[in-house]
Amino acid sequence: MKKPNILFIGAGRMAEAIFSGLKQSEHIGTVTISNRSDSERLAHLKRTYHVETAKWQDVVADQDVIILAMPPSSHPAVMKELSNFVTSQLVITVAAGIGPTLLEEAMPGIPVAWIMPNTAADVKESMSIFACGQYIKDEDRANLQVILDAIGESEELSEEQIHELTAVTGSAPAFVYQFAEALEQTAKSYGLSKEQATKLVVQMMYGSVAMLKDGRQASDLRDQVTTPGGATAEGLDVLQENNFNDILHEAVIAVNRKAKEQANN
Ligand SMILES: NC(=O)c1ccc[n+]([C@@H]2O[C@H](COP(=O)([O-])OP(=O)(O)OC[C@H]3O[C@@H](n4cnc5c(N)ncnc54)[C@H](OP(=O)(O)O)[C@@H]3O)[C@@H](O)[C@H]2O)c1
Numbered sequence: 001m002k003k004p005n006i007l008f009i010g011a012g013r014m015a016e017a018i019f020s021g022l023k024q025s026e027h028i029g030t031v032t033i034s035n036r037s038d039s040e041r042l043a044h045l046k047r048t049y050h051v052e053t054a055k056w057q058d059v060v061a062d063q064d065v066i067i068l069a070m071p072p073s074s075h076p077a078v079m080k081e082l083s084n085f086v087t088s089q090l091v092i093t094v095a096a097g098i099g100p101t102l103l104e105e106a107m108p109g110i111p112v113a114w115i116m117p118n119t120a121a122d123v124k125e126s127m128s129i130f131a132c133g134q135y136i137k138d139e140d141r142a143n144l145q146v147i148l149d150a151i152g153e154s155e156e157l158s159e160e161q162i163h164e165l166t167a168v169t170g171s172a173p174a175f176v177y178q179f180a181e182a183l184e185q186t187a188k189s190y191g192l193s194k195e196q197a198t199k200l201v202v203q204m205m206y207g208s209v210a211m212l213k214d215g216r217q218a219s220d221l222r223d224q225v226t227t228p229g230g231a232t233a234e235g236l237d238v239l240q241e242n243n244f245n246d247i248l249h250e251a252v253i254a255v256n257r258k259a260k261e262q263a264n265n
Contacts, residue, residue: 003029004090004143007063009056009078010070011035011045014094017121018067021150023049028146032059036074060085065143068093079106086110090140092147096166097263099159100133111136113144116162117151118170126152127169131159167255175251180205 006022008015011033019031033045034056042053052059060066066086070078072095082091083106091103092113103112112133117126128148132141148154157165180201187197211221226232 001139001142002064003027004064004146005029005062006031006065006067006147007056007060008033008067008069009035009082010068010074011038011042012069014117014121015067015069016045016049017117017124017126018069018094018147018151019051020049021121021124022147023051025146025150029064032056032063034059036070057081057085060089063089065090065092065140065147067147068095068098071095072097075102076106079103083107083110090136090143092144096170097163097259099162100131101159104133104135109135111140113140114159114162115144115148115154116166116170118173120173121151124150124152126154128152128154129157129162129165129169130154131157131162163259164256166259167252171255172252175248176205 006019006028008019008031012035015033019033022028022031030052031049032052032054033042034054035042045051046053056066060082066082066089068075068078068091075093075095075098079102086107088111090111090113091107092115093103094115094117096116099114100112103114104110110133113130113136115128115130117128120126121128128151130144130148132144136144145154183201183204184194184197187200188194192200208221212218222236226236
């Protein structure tokens with residue numbers, strides 16, 4: 001299979017996370033990056049990652065995959081202009097709220113996909129969810145998977161599910177960091193330094209996640225550390241009395257409510 005040439009329109013944080021991973025892949029051709037105005041950043045990225053830089057309009061014809069890594073607000077104008085250039089290239093966006101329906105409306109008949117990565121793409125540990133448009137071919141799928149694999153794990157969902165589940169994969173990391181910060185504060189209240197508190201909490205969380213990653217069930221792992229009537233059980237009772245699970249559920253619903261409001265404005 002031909003190694004795909006990949007063009008990024010938008011060369012911000014998310015683009016950097018993706019192409020820094022892609023540059024380690026044997027399965028890709030050239031990587032070209034472009035943005036609106038920041039030529040200093042482009043020059044820095046070119047030196048660091050040995051990518052090409054260009055005005056996207058000049059190179060788009062030679063590309064197999066085009067990744068839109070700009071803010072959602074820049075999409076309408078760029079998609080409109082891009083529709084005059086694309087023939088059969090795969091067009092992917094990573095922007096919140098810009099699903100295959102909007103991409104296909106702007107670029108009829110073009111293979112498209114929507115990826116929602118999360119911030120852990122920075123360390124190649126994203127949990128990315130994605131949806132494909134109706135014109136996507138096997139070769140496009142293979143290229144899409146190379147891009148997804150460059151930043152972590154991925155799961156294909158429907159467009160509607162991505163709107164609903166971005167709260168879990170995209171926003172919930174903020175809930176996890178809130179949890180970490182709260183436990184760090186508690187550890188510090190027992191006299192630990194910031195460094196000691198962080199070390200205790202981060203390794204505790206890392207170890208707990210490693211056990212989950214190993215395929216064990218959260219409920220089994222919880223039961224293993226909880227002797228009925230014991231000290232840990234007392235702590236879990238406090239979480240339950242304060243509706244810990246309901247609070248998380250409500251937080252996800254609140255994210256989705258706000259995202260919908262923003263999409264309609
Ligand atoms: N960061 C994350 O964790 C994350 C997670 C999921 C999804 N995303 C999505 O990824 C996209 C990019 O986010 P980011 O965090 O990488 O943002 P960012 O660091 O602010 O970068 C945005 C980039 O887009 C460029 N740009 C803006 N308008 C453009 C236009 N009309 N034509 C060409 N380039 C344009 C900017 O170039 P100039 O500087 O020249 O304006 C900049 O290089 C967003 O849609 C965001 O929703 C990000």
